Amino acid sequence: MNPRDVVARIIEGDRLALARAITVVEDGLPPSREIIRGVYPHTGRAYIVGITGSPGVGKSTLTDWLIGESRREGKKVGVIAVDPTSPFSGGAILGDRLRMASHALDRGVFIRSLATRGHLGGLSPATGGVITLLDAYGCDVIFLETVGAGQSEIEVMKYAHTVVVVLAPGMGDDVQAMKAGIMEIGDVFAVNKSDREGADGTALEIEYMLDLAGRTGPWRPPVVKTVATTGRGIAELAARIEEHAAFVRGSGGIERHAARVAETEITEVLKERVIGSILRDSRSDGRWHNVVTAVAGRAMDPYEAAELLLGKEPEGVERDGRGDTR
Amino acid sequence: MNPRDVVARIIEGDRLALARAITVVEDGLPPSREIIRGVYPHTGRAYIVGITGSPGVGKSTLTDWLIGESRREGKKVGVIAVDPTSPFSGGAILGDRLRMASHALDRGVFIRSLATRGHLGGLSPATGGVITLLDAYGCDVIFLETVGAGQSEIEVMKYAHTVVVVLAPGMGDDVQAMKAGIMEIGDVFAVNKSDREGADGTALEIEYMLDLAGRTGPWRPPVVKTVATTGRGIAELAARIEEHAAFVRGSGGIERHAARVAETEITEVLKERVIGSILRDSRSDGRWHNVVTAVAGRAMDPYEAAELLLGKEPEGVERDGRGDTR
Numbered sequence: 001m002n003p004r005d006v007v008a009r010i011i012e013g014d015r016l017a018l019a020r021a022i023t024v025v026e027d028g029l030p031p032s033r034e035i036i037r038g039v040y041p042h043t044g045r046a047y048i049v050g051i052t053g054s055p056g057v058g059k060s061t062l063t064d065w066l067i068g069e070s071r072r073e074g075k076k077v078g079v080i081a082v083d084p085t086s087p088f089s090g091g092a093i094l095g096d097r098l099r100m101a102s103h104a105l106d107r108g109v110f111i112r113s114l115a116t117r118g119h120l121g122g123l124s125p126a127t128g129g130v131i132t133l134l135d136a137y138g139c140d141v142i143f144l145e146t147v148g149a150g151q152s153e154i155e156v157m158k159y160a161h162t163v164v165v166v167l168a169p170g171m172g173d174d175v176q177a178m179k180a181g182i183m184e185i186g187d188v189f190a191v192n193k194s195d196r197e198g199a200d201g202t203a204l205e206i207e208y209m210l211d212l213a214g215r216t217g218p219w220r221p222p223v224v225k226t227v228a229t230t231g232r233g234i235a236e237l238a239a240r241i242e243e244h245a246a247f248v249r250g251s252g253g254i255e256r257h258a259a260r261v262a263e264t265e266i267t268e269v270l271k272e273r274v275i276g277s278i279l280r281d282s283r284s285d286g287r288w289h290n291v292v293t294a295v296a297g298r299a300m301d302p303y304e305a306a307e308l309l310l311g312k313e314p315e316g317v318e319r320d321g322r323g324d325t326r
Numbered sequence: 327m328n329p330r331d332v333v334a335r336i337i338e339g340d341r342l343a344l345a346r347a348i349t350v351v352e353d354g355l356p357p358s359r360e361i362i363r364g365v366y367p368h369t370g371r372a373y374i375v376g377i378t379g380s381p382g383v384g385k386s387t388l389t390d391w392l393i394g395e396s397r398r399e400g401k402k403v404g405v406i407a408v409d410p411t412s413p414f415s416g417g418a419i420l421g422d423r424l425r426m427a428s429h430a431l432d433r434g435v436f437i438r439s440l441a442t443r444g445h446l447g448g449l450s451p452a453t454g455g456v457i458t459l460l461d462a463y464g465c466d467v468i469f470l471e472t473v474g475a476g477q478s479e480i481e482v483m484k485y486a487h488t489v490v491v492v493l494a495p496g497m498g499d500d501v502q503a504m505k506a507g508i509m510e511i512g513d514v515f516a517v518n519k520s521d522r523e524g525a526d527g528t529a530l531e532i533e534y535m536l537d538l539a540g541r542t543g544p545w546r547p548p549v550v551k552t553v554a555t556t557g558r559g560i561a562e563l564a565a566r567i568e569e570h571a572a573f574v575r576g577s578g579g580i581e582r583h584a585a586r587v588a589e590t591e592i593t594e595v596l597k598e599r600v601i602g603s604i605l606r607d608s609r610s611d612g613r614w615h616n617v618v619t620a621v622a623g624r625a626m627d628p629y630e631a632a633e634l635l636l637g638k639e640p641e642g643v644e645r646d647g648r649g650d651t652r
Contacts, residue, residue, distance in 0.1 A: 262618045305595070
């Protein structure tokens, strides 16, 4: 199939074309640019729900329930797992994988895992590209599952309109750990495994952390107690996500989100284009090898190396003292 | 103090100058470039030990012991915590923080936490810069503590000569999760809390995963059982780290590592310089706002936007079918 056909088929809702295009985009193969450009005008309609939390809190089982809720409303669903522990990624134990099998056979659900592998700009390019493809394919909602509270996960959550943070009782340290970023980006908090001891304490701790983080504006993130194994609290969680979506839609959030994602996408393309071409050129004529060897041996510093690669006259280290403020 | 004085003082081992320089580098303030350039020729001597694992496995307590071991050998120690759950980062419960207080008062130990915040190139630039400063300050060993197995943590571990992966029994899912990258980058594995049930099983599982990952070359990563609360197994862990260091030194690993880090550093500077200048220029003349608005509204795609910013004639999407392989 040529890129133009792939684009047409994705927009018509062809699963096979979508699957192929995702592989092309994920692997960064040459036609990916043409495919993304072709589908781009047909995107911007999907609502993206991010689901994040530490391994073992039950993110995937919750996602599974939320897929079911969306399907009952007749929505077309996409799922992207950038989570090595997710059963969607094939990274978890057999029992989990079996539990997901129902949705895997549902033609209204398209599930795809993304490898958490290295890239010039981290995970973002592939994630953004795959979201674009699922959006063009006609998904009404896309669940984006990531693990943990690392920088790359927080970056990925920038693609989401609504971010659901999942915690579990008895992970007190984790709530503390999440101070670093998750408290700022979470829109809805789920305390899963809330039939276990300590669930109320965890919920209170989250409320306290939200106070500390100053999350008292027009949208105060709700804290919902769930038991993913039985489905308890799922309806409320889905309702809170829907409330947040209504809030986002009613407060210009869709447009702000689109602008934020556009900024990320443009920056990623710039990185690929500019840095990629510098690396290619300087590798092919041996300059890259020379500057790397010089920097590794401390005969040159990385700034000098970058200037040489950019064809600029290297600037010396400032030799005269100025602005001495002692 | 001007940058030249800061450089001279860091090399003389001035703690205050080091602390100030780290803040400058972490915040990306203007003098950081001059400081890094100034100290760069005086670096390349420190041995970097990365310590990574999920929250709650006891990384910080293990690190605390390893600091003690290095101090007994008279080594000058640096600690960088890019881990929001680390007591070094002030992110954990009070008990942990108190436990660390001893080393915080030791003048032969310099501890610094790095915020896990956004940056064009992820965490790497600040981490690399701070390692360079600690190296110039005369640290013989630098412990680099990160949490989790996310992409950014794996990126950070590229700075380490030896990577210690810490696990704990009863986290079976975690061992599975680690398939994604940690099994490839770990040089020494510690099963901490090994007085708990399941420690032998976890150790066996790691051995099995190492087999699966093909880690059977000249360095087979050892698996050490530790109890950080009592210190059991710490001497063996330290010995295994030392063995790996000897292996690295004896097999050209220092030079390969220096080249790898140089590649990362040069690429980061290129990103900052090139992308940073494109963003600045296009923001100041309004082009950035225009292309972001156009892409957000799907009137333009990110590739077209990037081409416009780079001053190139935008290429159209391929209009004629070619290479149809159906």
